[in-house]
Each structure stands twice: as structure tokens, then as C-alpha cells.
Amino acid sequence: MATAGEVGSPTRLQGKFKATCVCWILGFGSLVAWNSMLTIGDYYYSVFPKYHPSRVLTLVYQPFAIGTMSILAYHEAKIDTRKRNLAGFILFFLSTLLLIVVxxxxxxxxxIGPYLGICAFVACFGVAxxxxxxxxxxxxxxxxxxxxQSFFAGLxxxxxxxxxLRLLTKAAFENASSGLRKGAMLFLAISAFFELVCILLYSIVLPKLSIVKYYRAKAAAEGSKTVGADLAAAGIETKEVDGKDQERLTTKQLFLENIDYGADLFLIYVLTLSIFPGFLYENTGEHGLGSWxxxxxxxxxxxxxxISRYIPLVDCIRLESRKGLMIAILSRFLLIPAFYFTAKYGDQGWMIMLISFLGLTNGYLTVCVMTVAPRGxxxxxxxxxxxxxxxxxLGGLFCGVALDWLWIIGNGSF
Structure with missing residues (x-):
């Protein structure tokens, strides 16, 4: 497909800063509902103390996410991106509202009834x-x-x-009647609001920004069929072009050429999700901070x-070497014994330092891979x-969540 009219070069187009901000908000909205679920985990532990909610809800979420993503990745060339993204944000919005209703x-x-209902809506989060x-x-x-980079910073x-916000609501409601519940409902309400904002931004604001129209028109000229509805929303007509202009590498060829980048992301999130959040709730013992x-x-x-997702904006410290990325990612697995011995013998200061390093390396390496891989x-x-x-x-997330159970199996905590 190609645009019917000409679109200027990105150097002469307006809206880059605004588009960057919108991408940040869309990234924020893509995970705010799920992160709210993780953050109010202490509320669900008080309501469902025998059901391991942090681990179970995460394990419910991931199969639906990876299963849906597998289907979408296979058929991506035929799926309209606008309809896909709007459907996802709407599903996030409705599922969050229904959690409040339950x-x-x-x-x-x-x-068990309410718990299964919550699990069902968490599965919807995975699809979204x-x-x-x-x-x-x-x-x-x-x-x-x-x-x-801005989208992943928003995530x-x-x-x-x-x-x-969870720390603030805990402090505000800690001594109040049903304080945990009030804080949890406030979280879900805020999440629903941001999902509604994302629906409006993606459907109305983003398609009309000049620089976004340029890139989508360029993709259409190169044969992309996924941007048609977004270009139509911006008032740009498209037309079919010669088959030669639509030639592209197959998904299998792209997979083989970038299997190391895929492995990078898989390994990053296998490690991260094998520790975060289940290990932090159930395997770090009792310390001076108590329930905090x-x-x-x-x-x-x-x-x-x-913070780490902004570090790659500095060119001199952005890691772009394929071999260097793999070495750095494999080196992170030394954190597993570090967390084990710190939980067993260390104090809370060492654990805070380790979890900070886990977050630092997770965000930095993710952005490095995601911004380098599509080049060319x-x-x-x-x-x-x-x-x-x-x-x-998502495959790394799923495997990490499954491996997270080994911590409690090893401790005989069932």
C-alpha cells in the first residue's frame, strides 16, 4: 500500500515531543492495571491468605498473554493495528472496572468464588x-x-x-477500618481512569501528529497493511502498489536473523520474574520494616x-553490541545465588541493594535490545x-513466573 499524497520528511515535521509524551502515557496505560494488581498484593493476601495470590494471579496472567501473542505474531501482517490496540485498551478498562464490581x-x-472471578479478569489482562x-x-x-524508548519508560x-501511591495509601489508611481495601479500590479506580485516557489518546491524538503520519505513510509505501485504519483516521488515503514493492522477509527469516535478540529478552525476563514479585512477598523473611x-x-x-530506561538515551553508554548484550544478560544470573544467600543470611539493606540492581539491569537491557533490533x-x-x-x-515472563514456584517448593512452604 502507498499514500495517495506526499508526506514531508521527519526533519520538517512537527510533533516529535508530543508524540514522545503520548507514547509514554500509552506505555503507562499498557501496564498500570496489572501493576496495580501486583502492588495491592498485600490486600489480596489478607483476603485470600491460602491461595498464594501474588504467584497464582501472575501464573494465570501469563499463559493468556503468551497464547494470544503467539496467534497475533503469526498473523500480524493481516491485523489492523488500530483496531488491535483500541481493543486492548478497552479490555483493560472493562476488566479493571469489573474487578471493582466483584x-x-x-x-x-x-x-473460592470471588477468587476465581478475579482470576478470570486477570486472564483478560493477559489478553489485553x-x-x-x-x-x-x-x-x-x-x-x-x-x-x-518512551513507551518502555512508560511501562x-x-x-x-x-x-x-501504594506506600502513600498504606500510610494514609493503615489505621483506618478496612484500610487495605480502601487503598486497593482507589488503585483500581485510578487504573481505570488511565485506561480511558489511553483510549482517547490513541484514537484521537496520536494518529494526527505529523511525524506519526509520516512514519505510518512510509510503512504503507513499503507494503505495510497494518496501518491503513490509522492513516484513514488521520485523513490520508492509501492505494495498492506493485507486488515488488511489497516484498519483505518472512517471519521465519526475521526469527532466524534475530534469534539472539529474542533470546536476550527471554533471558532478561526469565530471571526477573523468577524473583519479582513472588519471592519478595513470600521468601524474604521478617525484618524491621514489617509489613512495609x-x-x-x-x-x-x-x-x-x-530510571534505567532513560540511560540508553546517552549514546556513549548505550550497549549495542550483540555479543556484549548477551554477556551482560547471562551475567545477571549470578543474582540468583545472591538473592538466596541474602534472604537467608543478609539484612534488609543488602536485599534493597540487590532488588535495585535487578531493576536497573532489567530496564536498561530491555531498552537497548528493543531499540537496536529493528534497525535496517x-x-x-x-x-x-x-x-x-x-x-x-512474554515467553520469558511466563517461564520466570513458573520458575518462581521453585523458591517455595524448595522451602517446603506449600
Whole structure:
């Protein structure tokens, strides 16, 4: 497909800063609902103390995310990105509202019925995550790298902001009647609001920015069929072009050429999710911070994960070597024995330092891989590669969540 009219070069177009901000907010909205679920884990532990909610809900979430993403990655060239992303944000919005409804209907009481209902909506979060994250990464892969970096910074910011708010709500409601529940409902309400904002920004604001129209029109000229609805929303007509102009590498070829980048993302998140968040809630023991301890650990991880996603903006300290990335990622696995011995023998200061380093390396390496991998490809290929990379990322998340259970199996904590 190609544009019917000409679109200027990106050096003469307006809206890069605004587009970067919108990408940040869309990244924030892509994970704020799920991060709210993780952050209010102490509430769910008080309501469902025997059901390991932090681990179980994460394990429910991931199969639906990776299963949906596998289907979408296979059919990415035929799926309209606009419809896909809007469907994801709407599903996030509705699922978050229904979580509030379930809690209100049961008056915050436990039991297997409400727990299964929560699990069902968490599964919807997984589907929505695959729709949005794969769709957005594929879309941003053929735009300037700053948009991709900003989107992933927004993903991390959702964790940092929810952790900060959780500390504030715990302090505000700690001595109040049903304080945990009030804080949890406030979190879910805030999440629903941001999902609504994302729906409006993606559907109305982003398509009309000049620089975004340029990149989407360029991708259409290179044969992309996924941007048609977004270009139509911006008032740009498209038309078919010769088959030769639509030639592109197959998904299999892209997979083989970038298998090391996929392995990078898989290994990053296998390690991270084997520790975060289940280990922090159930395997770090009792310390001076008491019930604040897991919340502080999660907050420190999220803050350093956010900060580290801006480090690659500095060219001289951005890691681009394929071999260097793999060495750095494999070196992170030394953190497993470090966490084990720190939980067993160390004090809370050492654990806070370790979890901060986990967040620092997670965010930095993720952005390095995601911004380097799409270089040198045409728009349709970059969209396909973006979907493949997200599939590897979600695969790492799923395996990490499964391996996280080994901590409690080893301790005989069932």
C-alpha cells in the first residue's frame, strides 16, 4: 500500500515531543492495571491468605498473554493495528472496572468464588497485554527509537507510580477500618481512569501528529497493511502498489536473523520474574520494616527499572553490541545465588541493594535490545520483528513466573 499524497520528511515535521509524551502515557496505560494488581498484593493476601495470590494471579496472567501473542505474531501482517490496540485498551478498562464490581458485590470477603472471578479478569489482562504491547511495539518499531524508548519508560513508570501511591495509601489508611481495601479500590479506580485516557489518546491524538503520519505513510509505501485504519483516521488515503514493492522477509527469516535478540529478552525476563514479585512477598523473611518490607522492595525495583530506561538515551553508554548484550544478560544470573544467600543470611539493606540492581539491569537491557533490533529493516519487517520480540519477552515472563514456584517448593512452604 502507498499514500495517495506526499508526506514531508521527519526533519520538517512537527510533533516529535508530543508524540514522545503520548507514547509514554500509552506505555503507562499498557501496564498500570496489572501493576496495580501486583502492588495491592498485600490486600489480596489478607483476603485470600491460602491461595498464594501474588504467584497464582501472575501464573494465570501469563499463559493468556503468551497464547494470544503467539496467534497475533503469526498473523500480524493481516491485523489492523488500530483496531488491535483500541481493543486492548478497552479490555483493560472493562476488566479493571469489573474487578471493582466483584469486590463491591462480595464486600471484600474471600472464598473460592470471588477468587476465581478475579482470576478470570486477570486472564483478560493477559489478553489485553498481548493486544496492546505487541501492537504498540510493532507500530513504534518503524518510527524513531525515542518513541520506543518512551513507551518502555512508560511501562516502567506504571510500576514506579503505583508503588509510590501504594506506600502513600498504606500510610494514609493503615489505621483506618478496612484500610487495605480502601487503598486497593482507589488503585483500581485510578487504573481505570488511565485506561480511558489511553483510549482517547490513541484514537484521537496520536494518529494526527505529523511525524506519526509520516512514519505510518512510509510503512504503507513499503507494503505495510497494518496501518491503513490509522492513516484513514488521520485523513490520508492509501492505494495498492506493485507486488515488488511489497516484498519483505518472512517471519521465519526475521526469527532466524534475530534469534539472539529474542533470546536476550527471554533471558532478561526469565530471571526477573523468577524473583519479582513472588519471592519478595513470600521468601524474604521478617525484618524491621514489617509489613512495609515487600512494598519497599517492589518500589525500589520499579524506581530503578524506570530510571534505567532513560540511560540508553546517552549514546556513549548505550550497549549495542550483540555479543556484549548477551554477556551482560547471562551475567545477571549470578543474582540468583545472591538473592538466596541474602534472604537467608543478609539484612534488609543488602536485599534493597540487590532488588535495585535487578531493576536497573532489567530496564536498561530491555531498552537497548528493543531499540537496536529493528534497525535496517523495512516498515512491515519492523512491525513483524516487534511482535516477535514481544513474544519472546512474554515467553520469558511466563517461564520466570513458573520458575518462581521453585523458591517455595524448595522451602517446603506449600
Amino acid at each position: 469486590d463491591l458485590a462480595t464486600s471484600g470477603h474471600g472464598g 497485554d498481548a493486544l496492546v504491547q505487541g501492537g504498540m511495539v510493532g507500530d513504534l518499531a518503524f518510527m524513531c527509537p525515542e518513541f520506543m 516502567a513508570a506504571s510500576g514506579a507510580v503505583t508503588s509510590g 518490607y515487600p512494598l519497599v522492595l517492589i518500589a525500589m525495583y520499579n524506581v530503578w527499572d524506570l 529493516y523495512k516498515g512491515p519487517e519492523q512491525n513483524a520483528l516487534g511482535n516477535l520480540l514481544v513474544l519472546f519477552l
